[in-house]
Amino acid sequence: MKILLVASEVAPVIKIGGLGDVVGSLPKALAKIGVNADVIVPFFPTAVVTGLSVYKCYDLSVPFSGQDHNVEVYKTQLESGTDIFLLKNSYYFASGGKNFFAQNYTETEMFTFFDACVVQFVKSALNTYNIIHCNDWHTGLITHLLEDELGRERPKTLFTIHNIIYQGVGTPELLKHFGYVPGSHQLIDWDVADGDINMLQQGITSSDFVNTVSPTYATEILTKEFGGGFEDILQSRKDRLSGILNGIDFTSFPSDITTLNYKTVKSEKKRQLMSKLGMSASDLPIFSFVGRIDAFQKGLSLLAEALPELLKNYGSFVLLGSGDKKWEARLVEIGEKFGKKTSINIKFDADLANLIYAGSDFLLVPSKYEPCGLIQMIAMHYGTLPIVHGVGGLKDTVSNGDNGFVFNDFTTDALLGSVKEAVNVYNTPQMDKMIENSLKKDFSWDKSALEYKKLYERILSS
Numbered sequence: 330m331k332i333l334l335v336a337s338e339v340a341p342v343i344k345i346g347g348l349g350d351v352v353g354s355l356p357k358a359l360a361k362i363g364v365n366a367d368v369i370v371p372f373f374p375t376a377v378v379t380g381l382s383v384y385k386c387y388d389l390s391v392p393f394s395g396q397d398h399n400v401e402v403y404k405t406q407l408e409s410g411t412d413i414f415l416l417k418n419s420y421y422f423a424s425g426g427k428n429f430f431a432q433n434y435t436e437t438e439m440f441t442f443f444d445a446c447v448v449q450f451v452k453s454a455l456n457t458y459n460i461i462h463c464n465d466w467h468t469g470l471i472t473h474l475l476e477d478e479l480g481r482e483r484p485k486t487l488f489t490i491h492n493i494i495y496q497g498v499g500t501p502e503l504l505k506h507f508g509y510v511p512g513s514h515q516l517i518d519w520d521v522a523d524g525d526i527n528m529l530q531q532g533i534t535s536s537d538f539v540n541t542v543s544p545t546y547a548t549e550i551l552t553k554e555f556g557g558g559f560e561d562i563l564q565s566r567k568d569r570l571s572g573i574l575n576g577i578d579f580t581s582f583p584s585d586i587t588t589l590n591y592k593t594v595k596s597e598k599k600r601q602l603m604s605k606l607g608m609s610a611s612d613l614p615i616f617s618f619v620g621r622i623d624a625f626q627k628g629l630s631l632l633a634e635a636l637p638e639l640l641k642n643y644g645s646f647v648l649l650g651s652g653d654k655k656w657e658a659r660l661v662e663i664g665e666k667f668g669k670k671t672s673i674n675i676k677f678d679a680d681l682a683n684l685i686y687a688g689s690d691f692l693l694v695p696s697k698y699e700p701c702g703l704i705q706m707i708a709m710h711y712g713t714l715p716i717v718h719g720v721g722g723l724k725d726t727v728s729n730g731d732n733g734f735v736f737n738d739f740t741t742d743a744l745l746g747s748v749k750e751a752v753n754v755y756n757t758p759q760m761d762k763m764i765e766n767s768l769k770k771d772f773s774w775d776k777s778a779l780e781y782k783k784l785y786e787r788i789l790s791s
């Protein structure tokens with residue numbers, strides 16, 4: 330079985346968000362169980378290939394926008410042994426790969442072109458794949474184009490939704506680039522009838538199978554509340570929709586915290602964290618938040634409302650994140666009111682993130698929705714108990730009173746209710762038991778890779 334994973338990023342070469350981590354780690358875990366998976370991504374100027382041997386292996390000619398474009402195919406191999414194909418084009422892939430994609434005209438055009446390139450790649454002598462595994466809106470047109478161009482000869486297709494809210498909505502003009510004739514394609518005609526093309530919708534409707542990144546999110550996206558407008562389409566494809574939890578590649582999160590030493594190591598890390606951030610030493614618990622400052626997804630309104638009471642009555646608070654400027658300012662302002670009991674760090678800093686995971690007692694994850702969520706799993710790997718809203722992957726990984734705290738209503742009171750429960754167990758034998766439970770959990774890719782193998786087998790036999 331040979332799989333081609335198609336995405337906008339692959340860590341550590343191109344890393345913008347969690348998607349890059351998944352695309353970088355899944356092939357490594359699949360290789361261990363005998364599944365060969367290669368990766369294909371755009372060769373953005375930001376790609377970090379230092380220390381890797383990169384060589385040109387092919388030239389593609391890609392018909393797009395009335396011309397044939399030359400695309401150079403480069404190949405490299407990650408340290409993990411995964412083969413990566415990088416597609417180079419000085420016009421379409423000249424920018425990108427730095428920040429989260431804005432889904433504006435330039436970016437929807439860039440990925441329309443990328444999708445056209447991947448189709449030519451699959452039609453070329455380089456194709457050795459049984460399944461083309463596409464990820465998120467950036468790859469949404471591939472499954473359609475493959476069907477159009479190769480019909481029954483095409484490999485099977487899987488489309489993974491990492492976050493249904495990011496859809497890649499563009500002008501229908503984009504479709505002219507690859508020669509779409511209105512009226513010729515039912516699924517595209519249906520999509521553009523409302524005046525735009527939705528790349529995520531194209532991937533969902535035209536791939537053989539669809540999956541997402543946790544079992545709970547796979548059921549949530551069938552509802553109006555979480556479905557991003559696709560709940561009806563997904564209901565109609567329910568028999569071909571599933572959810573597989575993302576794993577964590579723990580080599581990126583080195584930790585020496587074990588069930589035997591956590592008491593001494595964690596208190597040392599706590600001391601290091603407070604001293605590094607200039608916070609006043611305290612025996613009270615430290616609560617933390619690490620992540621994108623995204624007011625729509627990450628439950629920041631709950632956090633902001635809960636903080637004054639949390640800081641007055643229960644402990645200290647550390648935040649690390651960046652994103653929405655207005656929310657960054659609001660969080661800094663709250664922090665300033667509580668002096669050395671808080672440390673608000675507006676930046677991206679992987680080392681500080683690891684120290685926060687190791688040195689805090691409780692990690693707050695009040696997300697409104699969370700397709701999978703990695704931070705709660707990373708925190709548990711460091712013996713830090715997550716306090717989560719019970720949705721998506723948070724619900725699948727945290728069990729209340731066992732390895733963390735789960736609140737079900739998306740309200741500040743419910744969040745504070747869980748904070749109080751956490752404070753009640755703080756420094757008790759029950760907390761020790763919970764820390765030990767969290768350290769024993771296996772969130773590595775091994776289990777999830779087996780699930781992917783089963784899904785690939787199902788796709789091939791369908």
Ligand code: ADP
Nearest residue numbers: 347620621649650676677678679682702703704
């Ligand atoms: P999402 O993919 O929605 O951003 P996840 O919980 O799935 O959220 O993954 C977030 C990842 O990014 C984690 O590995 C987390 O440690 C990391 N991260 C997020 N913000 C920061 C930051 N400011 N500094 C360092 N690491 C961060």
